[in-house]
Amino acid sequence: MMGWRDWFGLETRGSVENPAIPVSSENFLAFFGVQSGNLPNVTIDSALAVPAVSAAVTFLSSSLANLPLHVYRANNEGSERAGGPLQRILNEAPNSEWTSFGLRKYLWTQVFTGGRGMAWVERAGNQVVGIWPINPSNVTVKLENGKRIYTLDDKKTYAAADIIDIPFLLKRDQLSSYSPIVMGAKAIQLALAMNDYGSNFFAGGGVPPLSLSGPLPQGAEAMKRAMGDINRAIEAAKASDKPIFPMPPGHELKQVGFDPAKGQMVEARLFQIQEIARIYNIPPVFLQDLSRGTFANVEQQDLHLIKHLIAQWAKAFEDELNLKLFGAARNKRYVEHSMDGLMRGDFASRMNGHAQAIQNALRTPNEARALENLPPKENGDNLYVQGATVPLGSNVDDAAGSEGDVDDTGN
Known part of the structure; x- marks a missing residue:
């Protein structure tokens, strides 16, 4: 059965997931004489030439890569940080060539451009000895006997258990993924066109056609x-x-035609920043758009970023690491990011938060000092609570007197 593209005689392109293929190549309007094909093609490289796209990708990838990543071991009293080679691999150097920050930033950059980030887990027996980044555009994902198989460069095949795979948004087949660049191609195309028009206009001395x-x-x-x-x-x-x-x-x-002022070019370019912010679900203030920013809503956007964006992607990465490094059973070990760095706030707010946590027995003084990169102190591992807190309905004077009767010396 012929499709609508066959009736109009339009060309069919290959996979838009290839960064070298334009994602805005369809030219349906050209059949009706509308030359939308004159608009710039959108590829990953050209999309990154749009400042808002570049800001979104670099901000998100750097923020996620900057989160401390630790290994924990569960015990009868809760959980404790675990050291050893795996902690070094995850938080310092995943292999002999990459730093942890560099590898994770590369992985997240692939997620927020091509729509997928991948890494190979190197093992010696059952022990993890390294993690290596993979170029997702060179990987083919398929099912064999109901199991997911990854083939690199049509040569080397890996089982799913050896591949860390973070998709931006999985497609219906559960194998391929959507790219944010592809999904937002029209908005990015308009931003590129406005960039070109503005540069050509001012390069011509501000003289319109x-x-x-x-x-x-x-x-x-x-x-x-x-x-x-x-x-x-x-x-x-x-x-x-x-x-x-x-x-x-x-x-x-x-x-x-119109000059940029009459065409509301400034307003349109601000709107494109907001459109690109919607693609990544990132508050516009983090793309340096403060046109509607106030002290109150900027602070709320900061909370939105951590709660509804950074935390979700951090959780996706943690679950993938836990599954691929420890298996479904996990053996009481797990990986988790520390979000404290993103929520530090200003100095006064941090100190007030530490004081309340110590006074209410939520943290020890040494735990609070560790968050400020300060060395532990003697007797700093004890929990403290405010002495004025008494049970409801008790006599405050009696409670105070009983607290004062520590020993016969009155101390």
Whole structure:
């Protein structure tokens, strides 16, 4: 059965997940004479030339890569940090060539551009000895006997248990994924077009496209000469910083199209920042858009970022690591990010938070000092609570007196 593309004779392109293939190549409107094909093609590289896209990708990938990542071991009293080679691999150096920050930033960059980040878990027997990044565009994912198989460069095949795989959004087949660049191609295409128009407009000295009206010379060559004369006159006026240039008698120049101000270019470019922020679900303030920012809503956007974006992606990475490093059973070990770094706040807020946690027996003084990168102190591992807290309904004077009767010396 013929599809609508066959009826119109339109070309079918290959996979849009390949960064080298434009994701805006469809030109349906061209059949009806609308030349939307003149708009710039959107690839991963061209999309990153849009400042808002570049800011979103670098901000998210750097923020997630900067989170401390620790290994914990569960015990009867709760959980405790575990050291050893795996802690070094996850939080310091995953292999002999990459730092932990560098590998994780590369992985998240692939997630927020091509739509998928991958890494290979190197093992010696059952022990993890390294984690290596993989270029997702060189990987084919398929099912064999109901199990997911990853093939790199059509040569090496890996089981799913050896591949850390973070998709931006899985497709219905559960094998391929959507790319945020592809999903937001139209918005990015418009941002590129406005960039090009603005740069061309100001590169031309702020002169919009013009049409020459009046008695026109006959013949193609004569027309070219007349147009050349007018162009040279305009260029000479711009070079001399004078807004006056000669015109042939009976001729007039008329503006064609709109200049950026009349086309509301500034407003449109601000709207494109908000559109790109929606693609990544990131508050616009983190793309340096403070056009509607106030002290109150910027603070709320900061909370939105951590609760509804960073925490979700951190959870996705933690679950993938726990499954691939420890298996479904986990053996009481697990990996978890520390979100304290993102929620430190200003100095006064941090100190107030530490004081309340210590006074209410939520943290020991040494635990609070560790969050500020300060060394532990003697007797700093004890829990403390405010002495004025008494049971409801008790006599405050009696409670205070009983607290004071510590020993016979009155101490």
